[in-house]
Amino acid sequence: MARVLMKGNEAIAEAALRAGAEGYFCYPITPQSEVAEYLSKRMPELGKVFLQGESEVAVSNMLFGAASTGKRVFTTSSSPGISLMQEAISYMAGAQLPVVIVNIMRGGPGLGGILPAQSDYFQATKGGGHGDYRTLVLAPSTVQEAVDLMMLAFHLADKYTNPVMMIGDGMIGQMMEAVEFPEDYKEPPLPPKDWAATGAKDRKPRIIKSLFLDPLELENNCWILDKKYERMKREEVRFELYKVNAKNKILIAAYGTTARICETAIDELESEGVSVGLFRPVTLFPFPEKQMNKEARKKNIQAVLTVEMSTAQMMEDVERAVLGAKPVKFFGRTGGVVPSPDEVKQQVRRLIKQKPDSAGRTKRN
Amino acid sequence: MNLTNSEASIFTRPQALQETVTHYCPGCTHGVIHRLVAEVLDELGVRERTVGIAPVGCSVLAYNYLNCDFLEAAHGRAPAFATGFKRLRPDMIVFTYQGDGDLASIGTNEIIHAANRGEKFTTVFVNNAVYGMTGGQMAPTTMPGQVTTTCPMGRDVANVGYPLRVAEMLAALVTPSYIERVAVHTPQHIIQAKRAMRKAFTYQKENRCFSLVEVLSTCPTNWGQTPGEAIQWLNDTMIPYYPLRCFKEPDKPEGA
Numbered sequence: 001m002a003r004v005l006m007k008g009n010e011a012i013a014e015a016a017l018r019a020g021a022e023g024y025f026c027y028p029i030t031p032q033s034e035v036a037e038y039l040s041k042r043m044p045e046l047g048k049v050f051l052q053g054e055s056e057v058a059v060s061n062m063l064f065g066a067a068s069t070g071k072r073v074f075t076t077s078s079s080p081g082i083s084l085m086q087e088a089i090s091y092m093a094g095a096q097l098p099v100v101i102v103n104i105m106r107g108g109p110g111l112g113g114i115l116p117a118q119s120d121y122f123q124a125t126k127g128g129g130h131g132d133y134r135t136l137v138l139a140p141s142t143v144q145e146a147v148d149l150m151m152l153a154f155h156l157a158d159k160y161t162n163p164v165m166m167i168g169d170g171m172i173g174q175m176m177e178a179v180e181f182p183e184d185y186k187e188p189p190l191p192p193k194d195w196a197a198t199g200a201k202d203r204k205p206r207i208i209k210s211l212f213l214d215p216l217e218l219e220n221n222c223w224i225l226d227k228k229y230e231r232m233k234r235e236e237v238r239f240e241l242y243k244v245n246a247k248n249k250i251l252i253a254a255y256g257t258t259a260r261i262c263e264t265a266i267d268e269l270e271s272e273g274v275s276v277g278l279f280r281p282v283t284l285f286p287f288p289e290k291q292m293n294k295e296a297r298k299k300n301i302q303a304v305l306t307v308e309m310s311t312a313q314m315m316e317d318v319e320r321a322v323l324g325a326k327p328v329k330f331f332g333r334t335g336g337v338v339p340s341p342d343e344v345k346q347q348v349r350r351l352i353k354q355k356p357d358s359a360g361r362t363k364r365n
Numbered sequence: 366m367n368l369t370n371s372e373a374s375i376f377t378r379p380q381a382l383q384e385t386v387t388h389y390c391p392g393c394t395h396g397v398i399h400r401l402v403a404e405v406l407d408e409l410g411v412r413e414r415t416v417g418i419a420p421v422g423c424s425v426l427a428y429n430y431l432n433c434d435f436l437e438a439a440h441g442r443a444p445a446f447a448t449g450f451k452r453l454r455p456d457m458i459v460f461t462y463q464g465d466g467d468l469a470s471i472g473t474n475e476i477i478h479a480a481n482r483g484e485k486f487t488t489v490f491v492n493n494a495v496y497g498m499t500g501g502q503m504a505p506t507t508m509p510g511q512v513t514t515t516c517p518m519g520r521d522v523a524n525v526g527y528p529l530r531v532a533e534m535l536a537a538l539v540t541p542s543y544i545e546r547v548a549v550h551t552p553q554h555i556i557q558a559k560r561a562m563r564k565a566f567t568y569q570k571e572n573r574c575f576s577l578v579e580v581l582s583t584c585p586t587n588w589g590q591t592p593g594e595a596i597q598w599l600n601d602t603m604i605p606y607y608p609l610r611c612f613k614e615p616d617k618p619e620g621a
Contacts, residue, residue: 022453049453051448051449054474054475054478057445057474058442058474058475058478061442061445061446061449061475062445062446064439065451066449068436068449068450069453069454073453087442088439088442091439197450198434199415199433200412200432200433200434201414202413205433206435207428208435209419209435211425
């Protein structure tokens with residue numbers, strides 16, 4: 001297929017259809033409502049299920065019911081809506097159901113604002129809902145990558161029978177870029193859906209539940225889930241390096257739109273004779289710990305600079321990855337403010353002037 | 366039991382009911398209601414394409430008794446859950462089985478909107494005027510003056526309002542549906558309840574409308590009564606406030 005110019009939200013919607021999504025449930029919220037608007041036309045045309053629910057609480061539980069059929073289903077929302085969905089996400093993780101949830105993040109906490117942010121990092125990667133579970137979290141930095149990861153998300157959800165989240169800041173949803181959809185999309189084989197509720201014909205009834213009143217049974221379920229998360233850590237870590245080389249003085253850690261801003265800063269710094277590399281996690285859970293540690297340990301790296309559109313959330317994972325090998329510094333803008341390349345450059349220059357072992361965070365300016 | 370040729374079994378366990386020991390309290394009518402659902406699934410021949418959705422409450426373990434695929438929803442969310450399932454599998458028979466804490470309190474939003482969208486599933490709504498599983502707290506359906514663990518002086522309507530009449534509330538929606546309230550405290554009422562249940566599932570089978578049967582039920586344990594007293598209390602206190610009748614049918618929007 002030729003390249004087409006598409007808005008991020010619409011591209012995400014189309015990608016889900018290309019990946020075989022059969023059902024979509026939604027509740028309007030800025031800045032991602034274009035996904036629903038696009039699908040409200042496309043899905044009925046294709047004979048697929050589109051439904052606008054009465055709340056995100058209902059929508060996520062519709063998703064829970066729909067996923068029990070074994071068909072590919074998904075929802076999209078933005079930060080406050082995703083908070084309301086945490087109940088069902090916890091249940092679906094406990095009941096081991098594959099679903100895809102997209103969070104086009106806006107500034108918070110509370111009602112916050114409607115402009116791009118990355119401040120749901122903790123919510124996405126550290127649970128969000130109650131109980132011993134994780135969601136696999138993918139973070140695109142371009143509209144094309146949003147398309148590719150959206151399609152991958154359905155595969156990973158089926159592979160692990162676990163909710164998969166794709167988180168993009170509002171910029172990813174609202175920006176228009178050229179994208180290409182795969183011509184002949186094929187996936188590696190997946191396990192049979194022998195858990196789906198299809199009617200107890202010539203077999204025993206199937207039960208889909210997250211309730212285990214016997215603590216030993218519940219503990220067992222938690223360890224089954226944990227085993228999957230450990231497998232994700234072994235098999236699903238994804239990241240990208242940009243201009244990482246032996247001349248780098250600073251290693252920047254950033255994801256999503258922020259990583260692209262950092263790339264611009266890195267290009268400009270390079271032309272000014274300052275060498276900086278970028279480590280961009282693509283999976284936020286599992287976090288590329290070992291890989292980041294390896295890059296941070298390299299002799300030429302004086303410090304790691306975490307750049308976020310949030311207040312030092314990913315930084316905690318970066319610190320955990322770097323394990324004290326190098327100082328980890330932070331620069332961020334939040335609340336819907338997007339950092340500029342100039343701001344990033346200023347932080348890098350300041351950092352290079354400092355003694356390598358100086359402690360503390362570098363807050364905005 | 367072995368029967369001779371001249372004998373015929375006239376009462377057996379429905380196929381849709383599993384052979385197991387009940388966890389429900391003595392005098393609780395959940396068992397009767399489970400059986401009615403099972404009989405209807407058998408009679409309509411739909412057990413093998415039915416999925417039940419359990420609530421949070423005493424009947425959270427309904428899947429231990431009914432012999433069909435069963436899914437366990439979050440508290441109050443069974444109607445949203447059922448919506449998602451049925452939309453993806455309109456060829457299947459879907460029912461939710463919910464108590465009054467589940468449906469009439471935490472899940473009011475979900476049941477109203479599912480009914481208003483005209484979702485083609487059936488809800489069996491068991492109203493026993495109290496939170497059973499958590500130990501007898503006040504429900505939206507608790508009767509005026511009724512003593513519970515969270516209204517030890519009796520429900521004060523000046524403070525917390527009057528009991529919610531779910532069947533009447535849902536029947537007020539414009540969207541066509543089948544809504545009936547029944548009870549299961551006497552054999553005659555059980556027969557009526559069965560008729561309503563069968564009608565509800567038939568409307569679904571014919572893909573006609575949303576259907577809900579509200580079943581007045583007893584909870585001797587949390588009412589602090591004997592099973593006999595509970596039946597009397599249901600009859601004397603609940604039925605005058607919760608009248609037993611069909612409130613709405615698709616062909617008769619004004620009610621029967």
